[in-house]
Amino acid sequence: MDKKTIQQLAERHGTPLLIIDHERIRKNYRELRKRLPRIQVYYAIKANADPAIISTLLKLGSSFDVASLNEFNLLFDQVKHLEPRALQDFIWNKIIYANPVKKPDSLHVLNLYKPLLTYDSVEEMKKIKLHSPDAGLLLRIKISDEGSVVKFSNKFGIDPDQAMDLIKKTKENHMTIEGISFHAGSQCNQPGNFVKALRTVADIFSQADARGYEIGETVTKGYPIKIVDIGGGFPVRYKGDEQSFEELSAIINKEVDRLFPREKVLLLAEPGRFLVANAGTAVASVVLAKHSTIPPSYHIDDGVYHTYSAMVYDHIPINVHAVKGGTPKECRLFGPTCDGLDTLSENEYIHNTGKVFLPDLHEGDLVYTENMGAYTTASSTYFNGMPPAKVVHINL
Numbered sequence: 001m002d003k004k005t006i007q008q009l010a011e012r013h014g015t016p017l018l019i020i021d022h023e024r025i026r027k028n029y030r031e032l033r034k035r036l037p038r039i040q041v042y043y044a045i046k047a048n049a050d051p052a053i054i055s056t057l058l059k060l061g062s063s064f065d066v067a068s069l070n071e072f073n074l075l076f077d078q079v080k081h082l083e084p085r086a087l088q089d090f091i092w093n094k095i096i097y098a099n100p101v102k103k104p105d106s107l108h109v110l111n112l113y114k115p116l117l118t119y120d121s122v123e124e125m126k127k128i129k130l131h132s133p134d135a136g137l138l139l140r141i142k143i144s145d146e147g148s149v150v151k152f153s154n155k156f157g158i159d160p161d162q163a164m165d166l167i168k169k170t171k172e173n174h175m176t177i178e179g180i181s182f183h184a185g186s187q188c189n190q191p192g193n194f195v196k197a198l199r200t201v202a203d204i205f206s207q208a209d210a211r212g213y214e215i216g217e218t219v220t221k222g223y224p225i226k227i228v229d230i231g232g233g234f235p236v237r238y239k240g241d242e243q244s245f246e247e248l249s250a251i252i253n254k255e256v257d258r259l260f261p262r263e264k265v266l267l268l269a270e271p272g273r274f275l276v277a278n279a280g281t282a283v284a285s286v287v288l289a290k291h292s293t294i295p296p297s298y299h300i301d302d303g304v305y306h307t308y309s310a311m312v313y314d315h316i317p318i319n320v321h322a323v324k325g326g327t328p329k330e331c332r333l334f335g336p337t338c339d340g341l342d343t344l345s346e347n348e349y350i351h352n353t354g355k356v357f358l359p360d361l362h363e364g365d366l367v368y369t370e371n372m373g374a375y376t377t378a379s380s381t382y383f384n385g386m387p388p389a390k391v392v393h394i395n396l
């Protein structure tokens with residue numbers, strides 16, 4: 001984003017600010033569709049649940065991954081005007097509730113709409129049967145998330161060796177298994193994770209076929225359609241040395257075409273970060289500039305408890321720039337709260353932080369960070385009575 005736009009928006013709206021560029025979101029969506037042509041894109045709302053982002057993606061024809069009834073309702077609000085039949089079709093064809101752990105009351109509400117849900121245990125399957133018996137199920141398997149920045153396999157996914165037993169139990173409970181899902185970890189830099197996971201899924205499908213456990217009960221053109229949900233994890237360029245998406249998508253396409261016949265398998269993905277990260281620019285102001293310290297210390301009005309919470313939860317590297325020019329010099333950079341953890345430059349408690357270099361700054365000067373659209377405001381707090389950054393949308 002150009003500095004003039006940043007300056008103008010900061011003057012108009014004040015700081016801290018998160019600027020979301022919707023043209024970028026549209027570009028990212030089109031790139032996903034172009035590079036993964038067989039894959040239906042379900043935006044993982046958890047990355048950034050702003051209703052304006054949901055609306056932009058809805059207009060593009062995106063599908064959605066929700067992690068809670070609240071996220072489902074955010075989306076539902078924007079489609080509830082549809083005729084009952086169209087609404088039902090939208091929910092079945094375009095929403096997945098991909099959190100393998102769900103509250104009974106949420107399941108109860110969702111059962112009205114015959115939802116598509118993930119699960120990874122016999123206990124969750126039985127809970128779903130009780131509270132959402134009309135749901136379709138995707139079995140989430142555990143796969144390697146080596147080389148991914150944010151990991152999930154410590155918590156989710158059934159070991160592939162136990163998948164057949166759970167499929168058998170699910171069938172015995174008369175629940176419908178539509179397919180298999182996995183997640184290679186967020187910001188995945190290891191294409192091999194996808195390759196191995198796709199092979200594991202193909203292997204489970206053939207074992208299930210051999211035992212007569214039908215997976216995929218929606219019959220089209222005489223075949224049951226099996227769903228393969230390849231999760232999210234598509235990497236974003238934060239520093240420039242990350243796995244290229246162009247290369248990753250080519251590897252995924254090759255494997256998918258080799259393993260899964262078009263007419264029998266429906267592929268979907270749940271990208272979050274890839275769609276919104278590079279659409280967001282965080283802008284903050286210097287509240288106090290201490291030139292009496294060595295190096296100088298700058299306290300800004302956004303930090304680790306707010307938009308920069310991504311440094312803690314999402315482990316992203318940050319690269320703060322100044323709007324004004326000048327020779328960059330080493331400095332210390334702090335967020336606005338009373339906690340020492342709220343430090344954006346070298347921080348012993350936060351992995352991935354380093355020295356920060358900025359020109360001489362004074363009170364009121366602006367700093368900004370790009371690639372802040374995903375997992376930033378999502379984890380922002382009101383700590384110290386300071387609200388999350390205001391969000392401003394451009395190119396809507």
Ligand SMILES: Cc1ncc(COP(=O)(O)O)c(C=O)c1O
Binds near residue numbers: 231233274
């Ligand atoms: C189940 C599930 N699907 C999709 C995503 C989105 O992943 P990403 O932002 O890496 O694309 C996540 C991230 O937490 C997730 O847990």
